[in-house]
Amino acid sequence: MAFPSLVPTSRSFESGDYPVKTFKAQNGKEHRILYGSNRTNMKLSLSYANITDANAELFLDHFDEVQGTFGTFVIGLDAREGWEGNKDAIGAQTHGNNYRYESPPQVAQVRPGISTVTVNLIGVL
């Protein structure tokens, strides 16, 4: 089962970083060691406000499908709709990452049959 192909109502993206370790010498000079060539740990938060409970259930089903925060998956272009730049820029695959759930989906019931879902994803190598 693929990640639900719904267009979010709000989205925030944090670009992650390259694996860098920083040391400071006694004289104050900074030394940085680059441990890898791929950016990772990008964070994508998607909110789906006022969707039907049936659609909200898709996220819960998918969470089970990938065994919670364990399995990785690819998100479709629907999750990046509305971004008019290069879609890869807010994705994870360009840098060899896949997304996994950073935390379980949060479902808030708004009224009978209508819920708001928030999912937090993190890119991992």
Place this chain on the structure above:
Amino acid sequence: MAKVYTGRDGVMQLGGTTLAKVVNFQLSSNLETLETTTLSENIRSYSPGVAGYSGSATLLYYKEDDGTFNTTDILNKLYKTGTDGVSSSDTVELTFRWVDGTDNNDIKLTAYITSASIGAATGDIVRAEIAFQGTGALSTVTIS
């Protein structure tokens, strides 16, 4: 026959009994709208949320010949002794009616009195001003 309604046609009832000396009343219906606009859209869209009813009324503080007051059963929902406060049974059955001869155009609801104010001012008639919040569905709607 064509008819314009005026304040003379308005009636407010409490528990099926017409209240005396009602100066004005107002009933509002409101609907929450839930925004469903997504990131790829330029025009806002909405889904209906929860609907509700509320309103207000003003009554002259009036003592009948038999010594009863027209406002007693309303004011007593908030002005009461004891420490129990307002309970879930402290509702009132309000009917708002616009009369056209023998035709009644009614809206009836169950409500909590959410505010009640009464005072006195030099050179003015004492009025009781109340606000109410409907609970549950309307029991009668015959306005057209």
